[in-house]
Amino acid sequence: MVYLCPVPLDYLSFNADAPVSAPTSKGQTMELTQDWDKTFPKSYKVDHQKVTFTNRYGITLAGDLYTPKAEGPFAAIAVSGPFGAVKEQSSGLHAQTLAERGFVTLAFDASYTGESGGQPRDLASPEINTEDFSAAVDFLGMLAGVDRERIGILGICGFGGMGLNVAAADPRIKAVAATTMYDISRMMSQGYFDSTTKQQRIDGRKALNAQRWADAEAGTAAYGPTALQNLPEDAPQFAKEYAAYYTDENRGFHARSVNSNGSWTLTTPLSFMNMPLLTYIDEIAPRPVLLVHGSAAHSLYFSETAYSNAAEPKELFIVKDATHTDLSGVSAYGTSELISERRVSG
Template sequence: MPHAGARRISASTQTRSHGMQSITFRSGPFTLAGNLHLPSDFSGNRPYAAVVVVHPGGGVKEQTSGLYAAKLALDGFVALAYDASYQGDSSGEPRHLEDPSARVEDIRAAVDHLTTLPFVQRERIGVLGICAGGGYAIHAAMTDSRLKAVGAVSAVNIGAMIRQGWDGSTAPAQTLGLRDAGSARRTAEHGGEAITYMPLAPTHRDPSLPADLRDAYDYYHTARAQHRNSPSKTPLRSLSQLVGYDAFHLAELLMTQPLRLFAGSKAGSLWHSQQVFERAASGNKQLHIVEGANHIDLYDGSRYVSEVLAKLVPFFREQL
């Protein structure tokens, strides 16, 4: 039998806000494609709080980030979900590159764009990230005080995941091999070889995998949430940028904004949320454990998403 909360919110039939505008904005040399979700009572003459919503590694705006953006718009927020540099409908080569510095800059650029909108109040902008997007959201907030409140769902510090594995048990010595593999691919591809890709989600449903990873295959590679722009892979050369990255670096000093973390009790990634909760300097921080949920359940599990929103929406209303 499906476990409790197994009913999914379809990526193709997301609950939508009153209106959604397809937009573009600049992030350094890149043009980013976004969906701006508007509240049902939207009026260009009224001021609104806004939330930047950041997708997982390998994801796109039409998946879980778009779902959360649409839900937030239904609760009165302007919400911007967008494709990261190199990914989705946004520009950048090589395609699907996962570059942490670009990912964090994309969030700052999204804030830049929101500050130009006459109906967004500049002092009422927050950020919500899912999976690696949660780590990037936290990192961006540490270096951009325009973000007044931070939410993270199934947060992952993607650099730590690369170094330590999904459950945090990978031996440090293996990290050096990953570094060397990324370096070698840069040389090979600069010399004319074809790009080599590595998967960000499993490419087949292996029963021996943890439930998180079996669900990751289902999410990205079946009708559950697959999208033509989301093959859930990245150039192997991305390892050069990922292996030394720490999304939570200096959290003890710089993560000062109000922070709400949400993670499943059965998630192999729970340790990321626990770690940043302990490290964050914020005097207003909470980690909400969603009982019975794994990592991917918080992407689209109807009951689980509702539980997150029941805590997240009042938080953003109070802080924004």
């Protein structure tokens, strides 16, 4: 079972109070929330601005741009994830922390989620979400003061896998880091811990395509329950840790987050099942790959496999006793320190 799941959320409904018009990469405007509605405190060591930009498929993405209070030129980093999260959660904390360390950073909502555009809501795609990272690189590279030869990306959880995929495809990305990485395509096709059999996969495709008929007949996408808010008692410990973070209003809850307040479209797994994300991970070289994972994380095997298949230069940094949620949802500081030490080089 996939525990990071949604209900449909109309992203415009969250923009009614105190809207602000943000500039886009094509001179358009998009109404975004004005208030600081992050799950972490605002840092006054850096400047913050809401922005929008458009990906290659014409979907307008919303982001938070964090800029050091210093003179450029700057290295820049695009940040997204975890899978089912929004920029007001972990990716924003990572971006703000990295900006305090001298990077221009952009935390963005993936297509179909958060404040970004795309219909239906709460849909994920290996192709489009990979493209979202390249679109973020487009945006950063057009900013005055950003050195195009020093643009990197940071993917968290499921967007770690997407980040490694785009780094292989987009040589403009000079370095890639992934923290507590999930290979969503592997998980969707093979299940947690590669436990899905071939017959189960075949049966799963039949069920998912039966759902396609139901969606076509209804004229709208169907969604599952808000899984993290209704976990069974026998749910895996890692799912309980997700719920403890994403559904607690004093920790990581955010109304626009799929993990906090929704579920994915029921047919979301279809595109991931037959499209492996990390096929060409070795072709990121000679650009550096940094993988950060917790020793107590259920997902550690994803980073171990990625590290094994990547070419030098590469590094797998294991944080002792850290769980998946310790790195994907709570702390940005360890990863930020590692990235700052390595820097983004040409």
